[in-house]
Amino acid sequence: MKDDRQHVLIIGFVWPEPNSSAAGKRMLELIHLFKDQGWKVTFASPATETAHMSKLEDMGIDQVSIKMNSSTFDDFIRELSPSIVLFDRFVVEEQFGWRVAEQCPDALRILDTEDLHFLRRARKKAHNENRACTNEDLLSSKDAKREIASIFRSDLSLIISDAEMELLQNVFDVDKRLLQYIPFLLDPLTEEEKNALPDFSERSDFVTIGNFRHSPNMDSVKNLKKKVWPLIRKQLPDAQLHIYGAYVTQEAEQMHNPKKGFLVKGRAEDAKQVVSNAKVLLAPLRFGAGLKGKLIEAMQCGTPTVTTSMGVEGLASNEEDWGGRIADDPKEFSDAAQYLYSDKKAWAEAQNKGFSILNDKFIKPNFDKLLIKKIVKLQKHLQEHRAQNFTGQMLMHHTAESTKYMGRWIEAKNRNM
DSSP, rough: OOOOOEEEEOOSSOOOOOOHHHHHHHHHHHHHHHHHHTTTEEEEEOOOTTTTTTGGGGGEEEEEEOTTTTHHHHHHHHHHHOOOOEEEHHHHHHHHHHHHHHHHHTTTEEEEOSSSHHHHHHHHHHHHSSSSSHHHHHTTTTHHHHHHHHHHSSEEEEEEEEHHHHHHTTTOOOOOGEEEEEEOOOOOOHHHHHEEEEEEGGSSEEEEEEEEHHHHHHHHHHHIIIIIIHHHHHHHHTTOEEEEEEHHHHHHHHTBBBBGGEEEEOOOOHHHHHHHHHSEEOOOOOSSSSSHHHHHHHHHOOOOOOEEETTTTTOSGGGGGSSEEEOOSHHHHHHHHHHHHHHHHHHHHOOOOOOOOHHOBBGGTTTHHHHHHHHHHHHHHHHHHHTOOOHHHHHHHHHHHHHHHHEEEEEEHHHHO
């Protein structure tokens, strides 16, 4: 019997690891969103499977390994014939988008940007050059040209931050019809859940958390080690900083110093537990993009945060609205950390602001229905939608012509090796 359900093919850059990164959590949120509609979901990836990846088949999701630069993908997707294809990051759309367009021209093509990679990379470059990142940096970026082209080629792109929505429309003139704001999709915190969290007196020490392979996280740890933690430790000589994250590097391990209270612990078995047991989370981020998963998680755990103006992008416009303190200067950062750590009233106020941010900005029902409605509408008017996006048509034409022959050349070369 024919299955008439919508069939979503997700092509992943990696297999989702929700306990390793915010990107992994985000992907599972989208998978559950599609599953909740009664849609069939297949997840395919050319990446190597890992010990920490989600067991997708246990969730009723078909899991398929695919190859890059191989016509076997053409056969696979033609037989699968999905109604929707979601690309996980623009590099995946670059690799597989033209093949999807050729083999399944009527499938809706959606790009999940995760965050704007070109923005993060441009900010990193500017930071390394000890200067502010400008719009000129973005407009001249090769990464921006690639990622913006991918957005135009796609029928719809999912954007995780409202700040990035504004950037795409105001700086790059991307039509709003091509974009959908989809932040983290969270269930509301109940009063029972809030009351079950450890209170001020039951907590101790500072914490920071983040995948060490993600360059903004690694830079944040180095910033803590060199500039911030020595100042905090001078004010609070008995305090310790517990540093967690997946894929800990040798460089990070070498920063471990129990005498200084700087404790590099690697992967957390239960991230929410370690964040809930800490009094304050520290995130002195100096570059990055998107929404910061560690700050969302801290608010869910009732843990106030000291972070930078970069850290709160897309979360709060000023310190009055933030569940903690915002500081870019190391001395101001350390003073804010000491204040929140020591003042019970300020700590409680910050915690409550964090709860308010979650319930005001990231509750799932506020966004999931809008996305599904947008998808269904686009499917009904897909040819008209694409006709109005001439830039996307033009980019798809030239990308297909160039990437197609490059991919086939690589495939032929691999076959003859």
